[in-house]
Amino acid sequence: MNHLLALDPLLRGSVTWSVLAVVLIKVVVAFVILLVAVMLYIWAMRKVIADMQNRIGPNRAGPYGVLQTLADGIKLFFKEQSIPDSADCPVFRLAPYLSIMPAFLMFCVVPIGGTVSILGHTTYLQVVDLPIGALFILAMSGLGVYGVMLAGWSSGSKYPLLGSVRASAQLLSYEAAFGLAILGVLIQAGTLSTHEIFLQQHWTNAWSFVTHWFWLKTCIAFGIFLIAALAETNHPPFDLVEAEQELVGGFNTEYTGIRFAIFFLAEFMNVITMSAIAVTLFLGGPSGPSLGFLSANNVINVWFLPMIWFLVKVLALLFATVWVRASLPRIRYDRLMSFGWKWLIEIAILWVLVTATVQVANVENWNSFVAAAVSVVVAVAAYGVLYAAMPKSDELIEEIR
Amino acid sequence: MSTNPPIPLRPTTKPLSDALSKEEERLERQTDEGAQELRPTTREVVLAGGGMWPQDDLGDTMIINMGPQHPSTHGVLRLMMELDGEDVLRIKPVIGYLHTGMEKTGEELTYVQGTTNVTRMDYASNFANELVYSMAVEKLVGVEVPERATWIRMMMCELSRMASHLLFQATNGMDIGAVSMMLYGWREREEVLRIFEYVTGLRMNCNYIRPGGVAVDLPDGWQQRILDVCDLVVKGVSEYDELLSQNPIWRERTVGLGIITTEECLALSITGPILRSTGFAWDLRKAQPNLAYDQVEFDTIYTSNGDVYDRYRIRLYEILESVRIVRQCVEKMPAGDYRVQDKKITPPPRARIDESMEALIHHFKLFTEGFKVPAGETYVSVESPRGEIGCYMVSDGSSKPVRMHIRGPSFYNLQAIDPMGTDSLVADAVAIVSSIDPIMGEVDR
Numbered sequence: 001m002n003h004l005l006a007l008d009p010l011l012r013g014s015v016t017w018s019v020l021a022v023v024l025i026k027v028v029v030a031f032v033i034l035l036v037a038v039m040l041y042i043w044a045m046r047k048v049i050a051d052m053q054n055r056i057g058p059n060r061a062g063p064y065g066v067l068q069t070l071a072d073g074i075k076l077f078f079k080e081q082s083i084p085d086s087a088d089c090p091v092f093r094l095a096p097y098l099s100i101m102p103a104f105l106m107f108c109v110v111p112i113g114g115t116v117s118i119l120g121h122t123t124y125l126q127v128v129d130l131p132i133g134a135l136f137i138l139a140m141s142g143l144g145v146y147g148v149m150l151a152g153w154s155s156g157s158k159y160p161l162l163g164s165v166r167a168s169a170q171l172l173s174y175e176a177a178f179g180l181a182i183l184g185v186l187i188q189a190g191t192l193s194t195h196e197i198f199l200q201q202h203w204t205n206a207w208s209f210v211t212h213w214f215w216l217k218t219c220i221a222f223g224i225f226l227i228a229a230l231a232e233t234n235h236p237p238f239d240l241v242e243a244e245q246e247l248v249g250g251f252n253t254e255y256t257g258i259r260f261a262i263f264f265l266a267e268f269m270n271v272i273t274m275s276a277i278a279v280t281l282f283l284g285g286p287s288g289p290s291l292g293f294l295s296a297n298n299v300i301n302v303w304f305l306p307m308i309w310f311l312v313k314v315l316a317l318l319f320a321t322v323w324v325r326a327s328l329p330r331i332r333y334d335r336l337m338s339f340g341w342k343w344l345i346e347i348a349i350l351w352v353l354v355t356a357t358v359q360v361a362n363v364e365n366w367n368s369f370v371a372a373a374v375s376v377v378v379a380v381a382a383y384g385v386l387y388a389a390m391p392k393s394d395e396l397i398e399e400i401r
Numbered sequence: 402m403s404t405n406p407p408i409p410l411r412p413t414t415k416p417l418s419d420a421l422s423k424e425e426e427r428l429e430r431q432t433d434e435g436a437q438e439l440r441p442t443t444r445e446v447v448l449a450g451g452g453m454w455p456q457d458d459l460g461d462t463m464i465i466n467m468g469p470q471h472p473s474t475h476g477v478l479r480l481m482m483e484l485d486g487e488d489v490l491r492i493k494p495v496i497g498y499l500h501t502g503m504e505k506t507g508e509e510l511t512y513v514q515g516t517t518n519v520t521r522m523d524y525a526s527n528f529a530n531e532l533v534y535s536m537a538v539e540k541l542v543g544v545e546v547p548e549r550a551t552w553i554r555m556m557m558c559e560l561s562r563m564a565s566h567l568l569f570q571a572t573n574g575m576d577i578g579a580v581s582m583m584l585y586g587w588r589e590r591e592e593v594l595r596i597f598e599y600v601t602g603l604r605m606n607c608n609y610i611r612p613g614g615v616a617v618d619l620p621d622g623w624q625q626r627i628l629d630v631c632d633l634v635v636k637g638v639s640e641y642d643e644l645l646s647q648n649p650i651w652r653e654r655t656v657g658l659g660i661i662t663t664e665e666c667l668a669l670s671i672t673g674p675i676l677r678s679t680g681f682a683w684d685l686r687k688a689q690p691n692l693a694y695d696q697v698e699f700d701t702i703y704t705s706n707g708d709v710y711d712r713y714r715i716r717l718y719e720i721l722e723s724v725r726i727v728r729q730c731v732e733k734m735p736a737g738d739y740r741v742q743d744k745k746i747t748p749p750p751r752a753r754i755d756e757s758m759e760a761l762i763h764h765f766k767l768f769t770e771g772f773k774v775p776a777g778e779t780y781v782s783v784e785s786p787r788g789e790i791g792c793y794m795v796s797d798g799s800s801k802p803v804r805m806h807i808r809g810p811s812f813y814n815l816q817a818i819d820p821m822g823t824d825s826l827v828a829d830a831v832a833i834v835s836s837i838d839p840i841m842g843e844v845d846r
Contacts, residue, residue: 162465162484162827166487236578243578248471248472327581329574330578331650331653332653332829333827334487
């Protein structure tokens with residue numbers, strides 16, 4: 001155990017009370033930040049969508065309705081919680097927590113700032129820097145499926161059952177594309193640690209956001225990541241799991257009170273966490289220009305600016321999610337699956353192969369342009385073969401008949 | 402003393418043949434939801450020439466009741482669907498949850514009160530109901546409506562068609578998941594409803610078109626207000642067009658979905674945009690012009706694919722045609738009376754009641770016992786936003802109809818769910834119901 005913890009630079013050496021205090025502070029602060037962020041995100045989302053739809057949005061609780069989410073939460077907390085007769089009681093009770101835990105845990109590996117010093121200890125501004133950070137992200141996003149799936153299955157009702165069937169299929173399918181998209185970054189970075197990935201995207205000059213950040217080097221993987229992340233978080237236009245117009249409420253139809261609130265919280269927490277991860281992996285995390293007229297060790301440059309850059313990038317992505325939510329119709333279930341399996345995963349695999357080839361070419365001192373061109377040609381050819389082998393949808397229907 | 406044989410705890414069942422137990426299983430499965438039996442679908446009847454439905458595997462299907470309480474069944478429609486996973490094997494609408502006996506009520510109300518009743522049937526396009534009722538009464542009485550009243554009626558009906566199709570755009574967008582569309586559609590519809598309030602005093606159940614003419618004349622300055630709303634609606638429609646018509650997700654969800662043919666439509670008495678979407682340009686405004694539809698220029702919108710996308714497009718462009726008609730109405734509105742001056746049919750002006758005994762008597766008689774209508778029967782039909790709305794009326798010479806029947810287009814159009822929705826997905830079923838645009842008040846009456 002010690003050696004695992006020791007990998008966090010904070011706990012290298014002896015564990016003292018101050019060390020524990022730092023760990024506790026970081027855990028509590030991350031927890032609170034995430035909860036408050038969810039509260040503000042839901043409020044902001046409602047306001048922005050309201051503006052896009054010529055409405056006013058929440059404006060009663062607090063200034064500009066900013067406390068609306070809190071008010072909703074309090075209301076839901078004191079409401080009666082009903083459990084259907086046919087529900088599988090323990091699983092039904094457990095499911096909301098299975099849904100929210102991974103969302104929290106995933107956020108732990110996200111660096112939200114640089115390296116700072118607290119209570120005389122030098123530490124990263126992230127709860128933990130696992131050497132397997134990227135795998136941890138994948139694992140947690142995989143675990144998130146269970147909450148949704150078990151909730152629908154244990155409700156003992158038909159619409160939730162349909163919702164959970166959709167959930168298990170959709171989330172598992174897009175898990176593959178999601179993982180392959182992350183792999184595109186990992187091959188380039190050569191590490192699984194989120195902090196290392198952040199350091200590799202460090203701001204050195206004004207063009208760092210093109211040369212150092214991974215979004216351009218892995219542009220296709222970045223696009224796939226964004227689409228797959230939307231699908232992973234059940235975000236419109238991929239919100240088939242809880243499609244109101246089709247499945248009433250989907251997997252959470254039978255949930256009331258605080259259990260429903262937890263699902264609601266988990267959903268939006270996932271959106272925030274996914275945006276944070278996208279920023280970490282592709283958009284440089286907290287890196288950004290610092291104020292040159294202050295010394296590099298100044299508290300503003302060390303503490304605040306990285307956080308502000310991180311916040312700005314996350315907010316930009318969150319705004320994009322709200323925009324998508326307000327403007328796109330919902331994709332149909334079968335189209336979603338065929339899009340995931342026939343396009344996203346193939347393109348992601350080919351992209352990983354191309355990236356790997358270029359990476360090897362760099363190591364072996366081949367001409368990287370030739371290597372890239374050849375690998376792209378081979379990839380396109382491979383995809384052509386795959387595409388030719390795939391039955392067209394009409395043929396498929398005929399075959400089934 | 403003889404001992405009775407011990408009674409078995411559970412009555413033993415007779416061993417059944419395999420076929421019978423399958424049949425029994427089928428019945429059990431169907432009564433599981435307290436449901437009526439799912440009959441063969443119309444398409445199967447049409448294709449198989451009225452034979453039995455094909456015996457399929459009865460193992461893993463599930464019957465799900467969508468509605469009467471469901472976010473996207475447009476009121477209290479209930480859809481019984483047999484699902485195999487996400488595939489809808491067959492689908493059957495169950496109606497009657499909004500049945501309020503309005504046709505029966507119509508037999509208890511005088512001809513003066515009748516429009517108050519029928520305006521609540523198709524509450525999304527109430528003017529068509531009032532119009533068809535009033536025209537039936539006028540046909541029985543044999544009264545000629547003044548020209549200005551006719552033009553006012555036509556203008557209000559077209560505004561009502563705009564409001565109804567805007568509501569369709571809103572709900573259709575929402576049902577396919579474009580939630581912003583809902584608000585956009587309502588935004589423009591709200592402006593049209595404001596016109597209704599401005600002209601008639603009420604937003605929805607206006608009771609404006611009455612036997613003999615309309616309730617009140619148009620208020621001062623109506624031209625500019627109505628033209629302003631027309632501009633707003635045109636702007637709104639171009640926005641919807643931009644937002645949805647070329648949207649790849651929208652097209653993927655609607656093109657080629659819920660296809661119905663002209664033959665099926667005619668066999669099921671389906672009219673309106675659904676019939677026109679199959680390439681059959683049938684519009685009563687053109688086919689049997691009533692009011693002054695032969696004096697205005699407009700086109701019948703029709704397409705040939707018969708799918709959900711076409712029904713969406715037809716309704717979108719019909720809004721523009723209605724705007725065209727309304728603009729011509731504003732331009733050509735004739736002067737004159739807004740209702741017949743026969744005091745046996747229409748009430749005297751309020752001011753006359755204070756000074757004229759005769760007017761007071763007419764007013765009193767009209768609102769207590771109504772006017773007498775010669776014995777006879779008639780059927781009148783006009784084009785409502787949903788199709789042919791008809792009124793069949795039988796009079797025995799008293800002041801109340803013996804029978805008043807409204808042919809609600811939604812009722813007939815709802816039958817299209819069957820041929821359209823069989824072999825689709827759950828999400829498609831929602832889109833298909835939405836594209837039929839049923840108003841349950843009109844279906845159940």
